[in-house]
Amino acid sequence: MASREEIYESLGTVYDTCSVFNGTRLDIVEMGLVHDVEQDAGRVKVRLLLTDPMCLYLFEMRAQIIDVLSALPGIESVEVEPVAGKLWWPERMTPAARERLERLRRERIERLGLTPPSAVEGSVE
Numbered sequence: 001m002a003s004r005e006e007i008y009e010s011l012g013t014v015y016d017t018c019s020v021f022n023g024t025r026l027d028i029v030e031m032g033l034v035h036d037v038e039q040d041a042g043r044v045k046v047r048l049l050l051t052d053p054m055c056l057y058l059f060e061m062r063a064q065i066i067d068v069l070s071a072l073p074g075i076e077s078v079e080v081e082p083v084a085g086k087l088w089w090p091e092r093m094t095p096a097a098r099e100r101l102e103r104l105r106r107e108r109i110e111r112l113g114l115t116p117p118s119a120v121e122g123s124v125e
Contacts, residue, residue, distance in 0.1 A: 001074035007037055007044060010068040017057035024104050028061065032092025035083045042076030044069055049088035058082060 002010075012029045019026040028034055028048070038045040046065055050058060062080040069078045093101070109116055 001042070002044075002069075002072035004037070004039065006072055007039065007069060008034075010072060011037075011046070011065065013068055014061060014064045016051075017060050018051065023108075024101055026093075026097050026101065028065075030094045030097040031088070032094070033061075033088055035086070042074055043079070044075055044077070045079045045081070047081055047083050049086055049092070050082050051088045053087065055082075 008029055011034055012027045014028050016026050016028055016031050016033060019031070033048050033050075035047040035049045037047075046069070048058070048061070065080050066078045069075050090098070106116075
């Protein structure tokens, strides 16, 4: 039977689809998208927080979660469901993920020659 640690380790190999597209490659655990995991014998239920109630990538992430968890010993079924009535918020990210995201954003802003929002907010035109 897979341990809770093995389950979370496997979930850490599933990347938030939007973060893959924007180049940040944050996994669903470090992003804080995994609300909770219930395990009952060979059945595992993963409840996810979504960044948007109309997230188009839920089905993609669901398929990846089912694939990685089904490969673990003793897991017979995997259920993935969004948490109703709650959304993800950035404070759920691990500190390391927040730092990496901020660094990548700063690099992108510099590369594009843009002015960071904090430098513009107080100016009067």
